[in-house]
Amino acid sequence: MGISSLARTTNRVIRPQxxxxxxxxxxxxSQLGMWVFITTETLFFGALIFTYFLYRxxxxxxxxxxxxxxxLWCGSVNIGIIMTSSLxxxxxxxxxxxxxxxxxxxxxxxxxxxGLCFLGVKGYEYYIDVGDHVVPAVDYVFKPGExxxxxxxxxxxxxxxxxxxxxxxxxxxxxxxxxxxxxxGGEITSDYYAPLEVVGLYWSFVDAVWLFLFPSIYLVGRx
Amino acid sequence: xxxxxxxxxxxxFIIAWLVLVLLxxxxxxxxxxGLGIYAPIxxxxxxxxxxxxxxxxxxxxxxxxSLKWIFAGSGFFWxxxxxxxxxxxxxxxxxxxxx
Numbered sequence: 264m265g266i267s268s269l270a271r272t273t274n275r276v277i278r279p280q281x282x283x284x285x286x287x288x289x290x291x292x293s294q295l296g297m298w299v300f301i302t303t304e305t306l307f308f309g310a311l312i313f314t315y316f317l318y319r320x321x322x323x324x325x326x327x328x329x330x331x332x333x334x335l336w337c338g339s340v341n342i343g344i345i346m347t348s349s350l351x352x353x354x355x356x357x358x359x360x361x362x363x364x365x366x367x368x369x370x371x372x373x374x375x376x377x378g379l380c381f382l383g384v385k386g387y388e389y390y391i392d393v394g395d396h397v398v399p400a401v402d403y404v405f406k407p408g409e410x411x412x413x414x415x416x417x418x419x420x421x422x423x424x425x426x427x428x429x430x431x432x433x434x435x436x437x438x439x440x441x442x443x444x445x446x447x448g449g450e451i452t453s454d455y456y457a458p459l460e461v462v463g464l465y466w467s468f469v470d471a472v473w474l475f476l477f478p479s480i481y482l483v484g485r486x
Numbered sequence: 487x488x489x490x491x492x493x494x495x496x497x498x499f500i501i502a503w504l505v506l507v508l509l510x511x512x513x514x515x516x517x518x519x520g521l522g523i524y525a526p527i528x529x530x531x532x533x534x535x536x537x538x539x540x541x542x543x544x545x546x547x548x549x550x551x552s553l554k555w556i557f558a559g560s561g562f563f564w565x566x567x568x569x570x571x572x573x574x575x576x577x578x579x580x581x582x583x584x585x
Contacts, residue, residue, distance in 0.1 A: 291550075291551045295554065295557055298557035298558055298561075301557075301561060302557060302558070302560055302561035303561075305561035305562070305564075305565055306564055306568065309565040309568060310568060313569055313572060319526065323523075339510075339514060343507065343510070346503060346506045346510070347503070349503075349540065349544050350499055350500065350503040350544075352544075353499050353543075354496055357496055357499075360495075361495075460546070463544075463545075464545050467540050467541075467544045467545045470540060470544075471536075471537045471540050474537050474540070475533050477510075477533070478517075478526070478529035478530055478533055482514065482516075482525070482529050483526075485517040485518050486517065486518050486519060486520035
């Protein structure tokens, strides 16, 4: 199945669900629903980052030493990838708003590809981390002067990046769902593209989480 | 003369993306400057600026429906409650390293 078959326009008429007056109202409510979900996610990741702040304040010396094993180039490449993916996602939404169906599909494929690249780099980084013996409770080797609290940094690392990677995988799945079902079925058009906007909100939120994980993990104790 | 509606809608987002990349570069650079206890303040300040750009532009907080601001603001509001009350607890304990 190529882009051409996905990009083929259909004459399907989209009607609002029975509880909505029109598609515009349906779209607005969909967006607000995603914002409610993002609010809960903000508290979810916020609590995690709060714990990090506390530990970093209390055990700053141990964190400075422990964090030196974090692979800066992997984190830096990934922040570039994820920010670019937010751009391609918004370009896809702008394209469908303009009625450029083929461009929307191309930008969405690029976004999913960048998401997979992010996960690939993350996987490689995990491979390096395992080799560096920084897996708490399984295989952890303390560095000289680190102290037992250094292990807490790596607990945060695995929990934070693991949860983020799960969110990222869900995001890639949502884009593929959009491409293979909703767009292919003619349900996303220039008249109604709220489902794609909702996925875009989720995607950019996952990007925002990485913006905070990046300095928490990769920039600690560098100077 | 070009009107606002004639402008390429993607241009704003491309500029915003460039700003995000530049801010990331700035964040990495400051990590090596030896700013001491101010380093996390600067780095998280840059992250918060980047997140604001993302929320306002890429997540379209700018524009209708304005009710979005209440939903997005409530997340921030409750997060500040979580941070404020929890930090008050820890800061009032003995052994707080910054006091």
